[in-house]
Amino acid sequence: MEEAKKIFVRADLPAVKDDRKALVTNGLEAGIVSYILRDEDPEFRKLGKMEDAVMTKDGRSVDPAWEIARIDSPEDQEKVLALAGSKKGVIVETGDWSVIPLENMIARFRGSGTKIYAVAKTKEDAELYLKTMENGTDGIVIDTSDPAEIGRFRDLVGTPAPVELSEVTVEDVKPIEMGDRVCVDTCSLMHPGEGMLIGSYSNCLFLVQSESEDNGYVATRPFRVNAGAVHEYCMVPGEGTRYLSEISAGDPVLIVGRSGNARVGSVGRCKVEVRPLLIVSASDGSRTYNVILQNAETIKLVTPEGAVPVTELKKGDRVLAHVETGGRHFGMKVEETITEK
Known part of the structure; x- marks a missing residue:
């Protein structure tokens, strides 16, 4: 990193x-x-x-x-x-x-x-x-x-450099077994369209929105990103990644908006809890990637126009992600052939 x-x-x-x-x-x-x-x-x-x-x-x-x-x-x-x-x-x-x-x-x-x-x-x-x-x-x-x-x-x-975001197309959304998921509570208030870049593969990180929108059932938590399963990568300052399981209070994380503008936030706490999960698979036209998130309507992926609850995502929907070539070694970007599936 x-x-x-x-x-x-x-x-x-x-x-x-x-x-x-x-x-x-x-x-x-x-x-x-x-x-x-x-x-x-x-x-x-x-x-x-x-x-x-x-x-x-x-x-x-x-x-x-x-x-x-x-x-x-x-x-x-x-x-x-x-x-x-x-x-x-x-x-x-x-x-x-x-x-x-x-x-x-x-x-x-x-x-x-x-x-x-x-x-x-x-x-x-x-x-x-x-x-x-x-x-x-x-x-x-x-x-x-x-x-x-x-x-x-x-x-x-x-102020970090902007992150390049592109559209990927949802191919499949399906429930999977229960698992450990991480809520990242930051010391910053986020706005709709802002969140963290999360993904199962280091070369495709999906923009997961903060809980900054009211859905009528639960109060907003604009400081929180319900980030996904413990094995997943999240982007941190310096263009590096860390596993969600490693993140803890005081650590810096990257907060990214729909336009790609980024800022650094500090973690206030992380909560790891057993929750029902689902897997979202999406393609950039050449490869298919996935992100595993909690199966709940408060978790949303950011789109070019707004944000969609993962429970409402369907095949053909387009969401924003950061896609790059190469892979990661101890969180640092490396230019080598790495296959993740």
Whole structure:
């Protein structure tokens, strides 16, 4: 699974402590959990749970696993390139990125075990660093004196790329034996047309709608996707998949809408219960795929125009799915011939 890119806030530079604190509080409110802090400000770590807190003294990291490097010359570049494989992370700042081809940095550090983060003063610079050589840097470090600017950077790594959806044609719907199915309750409210991508095969994931529509019998649960049998795959951030049986509270999942627009949600809880199941088989014209869901009218597959309860699906109906070539190995996409049936 592709590892998510990371945003740091550089909160060690302002001379005034209250200004440094404002950068941290605004960053936490924007959902950013990684920071560069002065070693004289350890109490800032109590303002919110942090994933990374790189402490500095006189602008340099006090943790030998991290390096903060300034590049102003080719000689500086060579020193930084030599750090690949010897550090957990290297944070690179420079006054002029034309001094150092960013491509060289990304190529040298890729696969070395050392993450490379570029300091960005503007959102436009950050976008460039994250896209250079397709994969870009492992993340960015926000360098701003204005706490209000931090929120502008958040969506750079917080919003996943759209997912390509296509129509598949239902070939058969039939009840099967009872089985263990998973309800995924997220910490997000979803709208009609939004849900999760679920499937028995990793190369075809059906868009299963959240319980966001009132059917007159039970109250809506717009935070919930009745996702299907425990063996099935669901798409997660980074274009990876996980088995539904593995998902638990705190895990990230991908919430996808009818248009393919995606966002990341956090799981609040998962419920595994024995329920009657049915199997929906559908074809893209060349192959047939299936998804196994609870046999109940509250579970719906998304169509180009709306959503249809699985209990009302019939042969010839068209539903939305994400279809891809290749397969998965430990949740990561691989280009190889894999037969699933």
